[in-house]
Amino acid sequence: MLVFTSTIVEQVFEVEFVVQHGQCPDCTRLAAKNTWQAVIQVRQKVPHKRTFLFLEQLILKHNAHKDTVSIKEVKDGLDFYYTQEGHAQKMAEFLASVAPVQTVRSAQLISRDTHSNTANYKFTHSVQIVPICKDDLVCIPIKQARSLSNISPLTICSRVGNSVHLLDPSTLQETDVTSQVYWREPFFSLASVTDLVEFVVLDIEPSGTVRGKHVLADAEVAPASSFVSSSSSGMEMDMDSHHGSVSTTYHTRTHLGGILQPGDTVMGYWLTRSNFNSPAFESLDPSRIPDVILVKKSYPNQRKKNKQRNWKLKSMAKEAEEGAGINDSNAGYGRGALGRRGGLDQKRVEKDYELFLQSIEEDTEMRAAINLYKGRNVRTDTDMKPEKAPGSSKKQKSDSQFAMEVDNTLQADDETDGGDDPDFPDVKLDELLDDFEEMGIQDEEDA
Secondary structure, three states: OOOOOOOOOOOOOOOOOOOOOOOOHHHHHHHOOOOOOEEEEEEOOOOOOHHHHHHHHHHHHHOOOOOOOEEEEEOOEEEEEEOOHHHHHHHHHHHHHHOOEEEEEEEEEEEEEOOOOEEEEEEEEEEEEOOOOOOOEEEOOHHHHHHOOOOOOEEEEEEEOOEEEEEEOOOOEEEEEEHHHHHHOOOOEEEOHHHOEEEEEEEEEEEEEEEOOEEEEEEEEEEHHHHOOHHHHHHHHHHOHHHOOOOOOEEEEEOEOOOOOOOOEEEEEEHHHOOOOOHHHHOOOHHHOOOEEEEEEEOHHHHOOOOOOOEEOEOOOHHHHHHHOOOHHHOOEOOOOOOOOOHHHHHHHHHHHHHHHHHHHHOHHHHHOOOOEEOHHHHHHHHOOOOOOOOHHHOOOOOOOOOOOOOOOHHHHHHHHHHHOOOOOOOOHHHOEOOHHHHOOOOOOOO
16 A cells, blocks of 8 residues: 555544443442451440440541441440551540550451561450449549548549549548559549439538639538429338438538539439449448438529520431431531430430530530530621521421420520529530531532
8 A cells, every 4th residue: 555755644533431330449349348457446335325425526537447347236335447557546546545445456367478578457346335324423442442542432523535534522632543554453433423313502601712613612402303303202201211311401511612612412322312333332341431422513493495506416326317308408416426226225315415515515625625615596697687486486496306496596595594593504605616528618629
C-alpha cells in the first residue's frame, strides 16, 4: 500500500465500552465479613449504661472512632473493630486517658507462610473499666484506706476521670485512686444512684471549712416520706419499726453546705435502713457510721414539669441513623450507642438515659468535657423568630423515635422556673454548639 508523505488516513471503527464498578482494596475488605485485624472489647461490670453513654460523647468530641470499621453492642459493653493494629492501639490509649481502665492484649494466629516467614494475626484488646461511678457509695478496706492519705473508709465517689476521686463528706478530705492502685487491690461500691433516698432539709449550719466548691456543714434532715399523709405512711412505719419511724429526723455532716437551704430536697443514702453484704463495711465501728450520707441536691418540683430540653446529643451508632428513618434531619442524634434491645430492657434504658441527661445538667465539669448541640427550634427562635405566639410549641414534635425533645419556649420557661427555684441547673445557650450538618453547610466544591 502506497501512502504519500504528509497524508492522513482515517477509518471509522465501532468501539464498545463496558463500565465495570470496582472498589479499592481497603473498601473491598470493609465490605467483606470477618476481615478485621484488631478488636477492642470495652467492659464494665455495672447494672447501668451511663458510663458508656458518657464515654460515647467523649469519643465523638475527640473523633476517636474515625478509624473504626464497626461497633457492636454486647451485654456489658461495646466492641470496636479495626483493620489495623495501630488504630486499635490508639483507641486503647485514648480510653486509658479518659477513664480508669485495665488493658490486656492478646494475639491469635490465623495463618502462617513458612516460605516467606510471614504470619497473619488477629489482636484483641480487653479493656476493663473500674466498676465505680459518680455518686456511688464506696467502702474501702481499712488497711487500704490508711494507705490512701488515711481517708475515712466510708466515702462517696465525687468524680471519675482517668482516676477515681473519692470524697469523705464528713471531713471534706479527698483522694485519687489511679487505675494501677485500684487493680492492685480492687474494691467495689456499696450502693449506686438508684439506691438514693429523698430527704428534706430541716436545718443546716455551715461549720466554716471550705475546700473548693465543697462547704462543710451540719444538717438536720428527715425522709421525704414522713411528709405524706398518715394513711400512706402508716404501713411504712409498721414495716420498718425496728429501724425507727419514718418521721425520725437525722443529724449528719455534709459537703453540700454551700447550696443547701432549709426546705430543700436532697438525695442521700439511708444507712440505718440498708443492709450491705460487704466485709469491709461490717468491719467498721458501728458508732462511727452515720445514719445518713447526703450526696446531691435534687429538684423534684422542677422535674415533675417535664420541661423540654433546649439541647441534644449526637450518637456514633449507625443504628441511630437508620432508626431516624422518617426524619433524616435527626439522623445521628438519639439514645446513644447502647440500649436499643427493646422489650424488657427498654424501661431500664430510658431511665439510665434520663439520669445521664440530668447528671449533665447538674455537673458543669461534665458539660465542659463533651459537646452539646442546639436544638433546631432553639436556633430558629433566637435567629429568625424572637417573638413566638403562645401555644405554638405544641405544633412541632420530633418524628424520630430516637430524637430528643427540643424546648420551643425557652424564654418563657426560664422565667417561670426562675421564680420557683433560682438555682435549678439549666444548660445555657452559650454552652451549646451549632449543628452545621443540620444547617446544610457544604464545601465550596460541593456547592
